[in-house]
Amino acid sequence: xxxxxxxxxxxxxxxxxxxxxxxxxxxxxxxxxxxxxxxxxxxxxxxxxxxxxxxxxxxxxxxxxxxxxxxxxxxxxxxxxxxxxxxxxxxxxxxxxxxxxxxxxxxxxxxxxxxxxxxxxxxxxxxxxxxxxxxxxxxxxxxxxxxxxxxxxxxxxxxxxxxxxxxxxxxxxxxxxxxxxxxxxxxxxxxxxxxxxxxxxxxxxxxx
Amino acid sequence: xxxxxxxxxxxxxxxxxxxxxxxxxxxxxxxxxxxxxxxxxxxxxxxxxxxxxxxxxxxxxxxxxxxxxxxxxxxxxxxxxxxxxxxxxxxxxxxxxxxxxxxxxxxxxxxxxxxxxxxxxxxxxxxxxxxxxxxxxxxxxxxxxxxxxxxxxxxxxxxxxxxxxxxxxxxxxxxxxxxxxxxx
Numbered sequence: 529x530x531x532x533x534x535x536x537x538x539x540x541x542x543x544x545x546x547x548x549x550x551x552x553x554x555x556x557x558x559x560x561x562x563x564x565x566x567x568x569x570x571x572x573x574x575x576x577x578x579x580x581x582x583x584x585x586x587x588x589x590x591x592x593x594x595x596x597x598x599x600x601x602x603x604x605x606x607x608x609x610x611x612x613x614x615x616x617x618x619x620x621x622x623x624x625x626x627x628x629x630x631x632x633x634x635x636x637x638x639x640x641x642x643x644x645x646x647x648x649x650x651x652x653x654x655x656x657x658x659x660x661x662x663x664x665x666x667x668x669x670x671x672x673x674x675x676x677x678x679x680x681x682x683x684x685x686x687x688x689x690x691x692x693x694x695x696x697x698x699x700x701x702x703x704x705x706x707x708x709x710x711x712x713x714x715x716x717x718x719x720x721x722x723x724x725x726x727x728x729x730x731x732x733x734x735x736x
Numbered sequence: 737x738x739x740x741x742x743x744x745x746x747x748x749x750x751x752x753x754x755x756x757x758x759x760x761x762x763x764x765x766x767x768x769x770x771x772x773x774x775x776x777x778x779x780x781x782x783x784x785x786x787x788x789x790x791x792x793x794x795x796x797x798x799x800x801x802x803x804x805x806x807x808x809x810x811x812x813x814x815x816x817x818x819x820x821x822x823x824x825x826x827x828x829x830x831x832x833x834x835x836x837x838x839x840x841x842x843x844x845x846x847x848x849x850x851x852x853x854x855x856x857x858x859x860x861x862x863x864x865x866x867x868x869x870x871x872x873x874x875x876x877x878x879x880x881x882x883x884x885x886x887x888x889x890x891x892x893x894x895x896x897x898x899x900x901x902x903x904x905x906x907x908x909x910x911x912x913x914x915x916x917x918x919x920x
Contacts, residue, residue, distance in 0.1 A: 542899030
């Protein structure tokens with residue numbers, strides 16, 4: 529089925545990551561009067577016209593689709609901030625702090641709330657640029673890594689997810705080969721050294 | 737042993753290794769042309785790895801280095817690891833090497849790790865940059881493990897691109913909207 533995880537390759541599909549991103553908070557300005565909503569994840573509201581409220585993105589989008597609110601652009605999605613981030617991304621090797629789900633949030637807002645975004649095209653191309661720069665950085669970082677510790681700060685969910693399958697496998701292989709080199713005598717060879725196997729190999733029972 | 741039923745593990749153990757018998761063995765014949773019906777001490781042959789390994793544990797044979805890890809391959813890997821055709825040498829180059837290293841030659845481990853580090857970068861570049869058609873020639877050189885890596889990278893990148901392009905988000909069930917024609 530489309531949008532579901534392919535169990536062999538990755539842990540999450542992009543659609544699932546997007547689903548998780550919908551739990552991030554967003555600010556809306558409702559244009560209706562409504563009592564507070566009580567959900568398992570929390571209580572939101574009451575909603576009064578023209579009074580801003582904090583709701584999860586999924587609720588914001590649901591209200592938006594029915595024309596019951598406008599979504600306020602998050603602070604980090606302003607043109608000034610994005611320009612600053614893009615410059616900083618280009619200048620340094622480190623990743624700039626951006627929301628963990630910035631790729632997904634921006635995409636959801638572009639899809640469903642385009643009239644709420646001033647300078648829509650500018651914002652969109654800035655985010656595309658930032659994403660490309662960052663992804664290029666991810667690749668150069670991947671080039672450098674070996675089995676030693678890997679610390680990359682501020683990577684976003686989508687960036688992690690795109691390289692998850694590849695990096696996981698690669699790290700496993702590096703780890704295997706490095707172990708092979710450093711400790712060939714301690715943990716492997718005793719089992720494989722010439723020995724007469726006992727006629728009944730010991731079985732490890734599953735713990736219950 | 738990661739998984740008993742791992743098909744790659746099973747196929748890997750089918751690889752042949754050259755062995756030298758340390759004991760005379762009755763009742764087996766490694767060479768059809770002789771009619772002796774036993775194996776002499778010191779005779780050489782090639783056995784699949786799973787058998788050689790068992791015999792090695794019983795000290796019946798010693799295992800020597802198979803062709804895919806011989807001096808010639810080593811030199812080629814040292815020259816330019818990325819261009820060596822490991823697929824034709826041994827499809828399970830790394831896994832096989834790991835199993836073999838403690839049994840015959842410990843330096844195989846070093847070779848594997850060196851080769852993987854270089855070839856990994858090549859896979860990384862090709863996987864994220866090239867279109868599929870252009871990469872097919874490159875794919876011919878990869879071992880099983882490297883192909884897996886390559887495919888993992890390609891498919892997650894493709895999935896991401898597909899998501900970004902969008903397309904129909906809600907798929908309409910085929911049963912819906914069939915009965916009535918849109919009111920016009």
